[in-house]
Amino acid sequence: MASIKISPSILSADFSRLGSEIQNLEKADADLIHIDVMDGHFVPNITIGPEVIKKLRKYTSLPFDVHLMISPVDNFIKNFADAGADIITIHPEATSDLVSSIKKIKSYNKKAGVSLNPETPVNKVMPVLNLIDLVLVMSVNPGFGGQKFIKDVLKKVTILRKEIDSKKLKTQIEIDGGINFENAKMAKEAGVDILVSGTTIFEGNGGNLKKNIQLLKTG
Numbered sequence: 190m191a192s193i194k195i196s197p198s199i200l201s202a203d204f205s206r207l208g209s210e211i212q213n214l215e216k217a218d219a220d221l222i223h224i225d226v227m228d229g230h231f232v233p234n235i236t237i238g239p240e241v242i243k244k245l246r247k248y249t250s251l252p253f254d255v256h257l258m259i260s261p262v263d264n265f266i267k268n269f270a271d272a273g274a275d276i277i278t279i280h281p282e283a284t285s286d287l288v289s290s291i292k293k294i295k296s297y298n299k300k301a302g303v304s305l306n307p308e309t310p311v312n313k314v315m316p317v318l319n320l321i322d323l324v325l326v327m328s329v330n331p332g333f334g335g336q337k338f339i340k341d342v343l344k345k346v347t348i349l350r351k352e353i354d355s356k357k358l359k360t361q362i363e364i365d366g367g368i369n370f371e372n373a374k375m376a377k378e379a380g381v382d383i384l385v386s387g388t389t390i391f392e393g394n395g396g397n398l399k400k401n402i403q404l405l406k407t408g
């Protein structure tokens with residue numbers, strides 16, 4: 190079984206020095222960098238946009254795992270592709286035509302992800318599973334870090350794992366929200382490939398990034 194990958198969410202980082210925070214994550218053996226983009230419309234919070242991502246690109250060669258919590262999303266896909274995103278993940282509720290938005294992301298040679306909120310049924314993503322590279326299963330309602338893990342979403346992970354394996358797809362399953370050292374084990378058992386974590390990585394064990402990433406990976 191391939192080893193689990195860790196994508197720390199910089200939503201929990203020090204926003205006044207994101208460049209060095211990203212460099213510290215790379216030194217701490219992060220596999221990807223999870224960048225939460227929020228527009229204050231799709232979710233009740235605002236974070237960063239493509240211009241900041243463009244400036245952060247030079248600080249690491251790690252993949253930028255960009256989670257777009259913005260709507261309408263189509264008008265901004267090119268901006269994030271040009272800014273250096275490697276994976277562009279969108280929410281189905283943020284587009285009027287999910288297939289066309291996915292194709293748009295792929296047209297810029299980027300990996301495409303679809304994110305399922307806790308309330309969004311897993312069959313929303315089934316018809317496009319063969320078109321995308323990643324399913325981002327939200328284990329919190331999007332908008333903020335530090336929320337409590339919603340265990341019920343693991344049922345979706347199990348269903349997705351079965352579907353992906355039975356169809357021999359390469360689609361990866363990523364889980365995002367409230368991940369800690371305890372529930373990370375359950376998420377791995379359910380079949381996730383990538384763990385997103387903000388609070389646990391930046392605040393656990395006195396903020397020891399390397400130790401926290403290692404514990405999430407091997408715990």
Ligand code: DX5
Nearest residue numbers: 331332334335367386387388
């Ligand atoms: C929430 C974001 C998550 C969040 C994860 O809307 O999508 O990526 O930042 O942070 P923690 O691990 O603190 O829940």
Ligand code: ZN
Nearest residue numbers: 198225256365
């Ligand atoms: Zn996220």
